[in-house]
Amino acid sequence: MSALELETEMLDVIRLDPTGPHVVAIGGGHGLAQALVGVQLYASRIDAVVTVADDGGSSGRLTSALDILPPGDLRRCLLALSPEPSLWSEMFEFRFESTDVAGHSLGNLILAAMSELFGDFETGISVAEEALGAVGRVIPTARRSLHLQAIIDGALVDGQAAIATTRGTISELRLLPKGENANPRALEVVAAADQIVLGPGSVYTSVISALLVPELAEAVNASSADVVYVCNLTTQDGESLGMGAADHLRALLEFAGIKTPLTALVHQGTLPFPPEAESVAADEERILALGVKPVFRDLLDRTHDWPQHDPMRLGRALKELWDEWNKGD
Numbered sequence: 425m426s427a428l429e430l431e432t433e434m435l436d437v438i439r440l441d442p443t444g445p446h447v448v449a450i451g452g453g454h455g456l457a458q459a460l461v462g463v464q465l466y467a468s469r470i471d472a473v474v475t476v477a478d479d480g481g482s483s484g485r486l487t488s489a490l491d492i493l494p495p496g497d498l499r500r501c502l503l504a505l506s507p508e509p510s511l512w513s514e515m516f517e518f519r520f521e522s523t524d525v526a527g528h529s530l531g532n533l534i535l536a537a538m539s540e541l542f543g544d545f546e547t548g549i550s551v552a553e554e555a556l557g558a559v560g561r562v563i564p565t566a567r568r569s570l571h572l573q574a575i576i577d578g579a580l581v582d583g584q585a586a587i588a589t590t591r592g593t594i595s596e597l598r599l600l601p602k603g604e605n606a607n608p609r610a611l612e613v614v615a616a617a618d619q620i621v622l623g624p625g626s627v628y629t630s631v632i633s634a635l636l637v638p639e640l641a642e643a644v645n646a647s648s649a650d651v652v653y654v655c656n657l658t659t660q661d662g663e664s665l666g667m668g669a670a671d672h673l674r675a676l677l678e679f680a681g682i683k684t685p686l687t688a689l690v691h692q693g694t695l696p697f698p699p700e701a702e703s704v705a706a707d708e709e710r711i712l713a714l715g716v717k718p719v720f721r722d723l724l725d726r727t728h729d730w731p732q733h734d735p736m737r738l739g740r741a742l743k744e745l746w747d748e749w750n751k752g753d
Contacts, residue, residue, distance in 0.1 A: 623653055
């Protein structure tokens with residue numbers, strides 16, 4: 425075991441619950457980061473398996489210019505797994521507002537630089553984990569950047585960013601290049617997981633895009649873990665407009681190939697949402713008809729103007745599900 429592996433393992437033992445489950449969270453974006461904060465309440469080990477099909481904003485610019493993995497979602501997960509504030513975490517969160525680096529996150533640029541310095545992106549991530557004092561591991565779904573395409577209302581829509589903002593019915597979703605293998609590390613941690621958390625996050629462009637990497641959904645289905653899908657609080661004006669919880673689950677089952685038994689964790693409570701936010705309907709009977717077990721909890725963070733999951737509420741709900749599953753075993 426290297427000095428880096430020993431040090432990070434010691435950090436895990438100190439900060440996490442050694443009696444808790446090994447939790448693997450799969451997806452991308454802000455939603456996955458919220459889940460990673462929550463599972464620190466009860467997990468003994470945390471692995472984030474992160475989509476590499478992001479082509480928007482700073483990530484898209486760096487991926488196309490430098491031929492690296494899109495760093496944005498990976499950076500968010502690194503920060504979510506780094507609970508102690510530090511100079512490194514402040515640097516990773518800093519975003520430039522002017523000149524030719526306007527819109528870039530400094531953390532994204534650091535990850536790009538580490539990839540150059542250490543020869544590959546995953547080694548750069550490992551070094552960043554050490555610098556940030558991360559209590560978990562961040563693992564890309566694949567070892568090269570992937571490209572997402574969709575057929576929406578019969579027309580080809582190219583790229584994750586375009587798909588996310590295009591209204592209509594998605595009839596096909598695919599990753600290019602075809603046949604790109606899943607990261608072996610991702611398959612390894614999924615196989616060893618006690619609990620697998622899917623989402624929350626953009627259902628097609630974060631959660632399903634992660635699971636579309638060949639062999640990853642199959643690994644989830646073959647796992648003996650407790651598999652939980654965390655449903656979004658609101659729809660997305662584009663890829664999920666008008667979709668209820670059952671519609672999100674149907675997409676997960678049909679497009680990603682995830683199989684039941686599966687638990688869906690769905691928000692239920694007062695909804696002080698802004699008028700422009702469309703809440704995801706908690707349609708219990710339709711969820712049950714899919715063979716999915718719905719569990720309803722109040723998951724809303726009421727300290728933010730726009731609806732988002734409260735990491736602590738989410739963490740407590742996921743711990744309850746784990747305790748129930750573990751007791752059943």
